[in-house]
Amino acid sequence: MATPVFELKNINYHFGTKQVLDNINIKIYKGDFLAIVGPNGAGKSTLLKVMLGLLPLQTGEMFIDGIKYQRRASDLKISYVSQKASAFNAGFPASVKEVVLSGLTKQKHLFQWFNKKDVQKVKDILKRLNIEALFHKNIAELSGGQQQRVLIARALISNPSVLILDEPTNGIDAKHVSEFYDTLEQLKKEGVTIILVTHDIGVVVDTATQVACLNKHLHFHGSAKAFKSLDQVEISKIYGYPVKFVDHQHERECCK
Missing domain, CATH: 3.40.50.300 (P-loop containing nucleotide triphosphate hydrolases)
Incomplete structure (x- = not known):
């Protein structure tokens, strides 16, 4: 069983x-x-x-x-999107690309940098969620709904x-x-x-x-x-x- x-x-x-x-x-x-x-x-x-x-x-x-x-x-490999995941303060200094890349942090060794393959994973998951146009946007400038979709992308990028x-x-x-x-x-x-x-x-x-x-x-x-x-x-x-x-x-x- x-x-x-x-x-x-x-x-x-x-x-x-x-x-x-x-x-x-x-x-x-x-x-x-x-x-x-x-x-x-x-x-x-x-x-x-x-x-x-x-x-x-x-x-x-x-x-x-x-x-x-x-x-x-x-x-x-567990990914979690909380109920208040979209609560970014104005001026939060991170792009959508950086936020989604942070979902790969656990897969990296200490001082190991993100590479071109990691960036392509971001593009692929944003495309999958139909938000690829947000790639370079600042996360704090997005609507609550857009922020939530970015956080979902962050959860999915590590293939949980x-x-x-x-x-x-x-x-x-x-x-x-x-x-x-x-x-x-x-x-x-x-x-x-x-x-x-x-x-x-x-x-x-x-x-x-x-x-x-x-x-x-x-x-x-x-x-x-x-x-x-x-x-x-x-x-x-x-x-x-x-x-x-x-x-x-x-x-x-x-x-x-």
Whole structure:
């Protein structure tokens, strides 16, 4: 039987007296595309940060590639795009080229410089995301949506085996959201394990293979097909407010 890329056992997390995660058990396998959905304040970002080691384990256990996590770096190539990745201050002294190149830093030895092949990788990944025209731009001069796409390029340039994204389409216009989901679908076909926190249930319907519906408790974890079959009343109970699906060309999105 295959070993999960991530396995969480009995994970609980508190901020002071507030319990954010309650007894979370989940397995994520190589090549899965897991969409984590749920209302604001449901603990989705907290769960990602626990998985990434950005927050310490309080109770429970985590295994990465079958090895118990003990705050040591994993051999997995993991790239992460955070929810606030696009918050660059005015005057931030870096070009798009430099920001995306920084995604290769871990692959370089001490004092090893970037070369022409590395620069070509930047051009290729920017082209893949349809933002090659931004190559020489200063990152601070871009819109929030453009900055977010640059940070996605930075995450992808190292060819990660696991890609973790927290609300990556915030501030991105509809056309480029559609292109971004197409890119994720291609990465899924290439065997990349994708973990995506999203409010956009359209990605669940069209692209994800697995869904985790979280609201402090893990109310649902299964296939996207099984999630689609849930009664809307049942989903509304999880979210705590009425939820309906709205169809449009590329995706469906869940909204109040």
